[in-house]
Amino acid sequence: MSRFRDKFDHRVWRVVAAIPAGRVMGYGEVARAAGFPRYSRMVGAAMGRSPQPLPWFRVVRSNRTLAFEVGSSNYREQAQLLKLEGVSFDGEKIIERETDHSLDRILWGPQD
DNA sequence: GGGGTGACAATTC
DNA sequence: GGAATTGCCACCC
Numbered sequence: 001m002s003r004f005r006d007k008f009d010h011r012v013w014r015v016v017a018a019i020p021a022g023r024v025m026g027y028g029e030v031a032r033a034a035g036f037p038r039y040s041r042m043v044g045a046a047m048g049r050s051p052q053p054l055p056w057f058r059v060v061r062s063n064r065t066l067a068f069e070v071g072s073s074n075y076r077e078q079a080q081l082l083k084l085e086g087v088s089f090d091g092e093k094i095i096e097r098e099t100d101h102s103l104d105r106i107l108w109g110p111q112d
Numbered sequence: 113g114g115g116g117t118g119a120c121a122a123t124t125c
Numbered sequence: 126g127g128a129a130t131t132g133c134c135a136c137c138c
């Protein structure tokens with residue numbers, strides 16, 4: 001039995017399960033929130049070990065792209081689930097409602 | 113024990 | 126701003 005992995009898994013699951021619909025988190029952010037900074041590469045494996053369904057599709061790369069190979073069945077599934085929650089895409093890049101400043105640009109002009 | 117492997121990230125050029 | 130490089134660390138041969 002791996003004490004470390006058990007603890008890591010459960011804390012990751014708890015964080016992922018708490019991500020609100022329509023929002024996304026980076027692997028590094030999840031790891032940090034779980035109390036394991038620098039463990040971004042372990043997050044995916046932990047989710048794959050979850051015995052019960054998790055909103056795994058709300059976890060994306062730090063650059064706001066999906067982690068799966070573009071065009072793969074997993075990629076398409078994740079993209080569709082996110083779209084169903086109102087998450088929009090600019091090509092392969094995710095645009096969260098909360099971080100979408102398109103209206104600001106229209107009202108105030110191009111900004112930083 | 114040693115080396116390759118990730119559903120990654122930060123830095124550098 | 127994109128590509129390349131470097132760091133990361135438990136897991137699994």
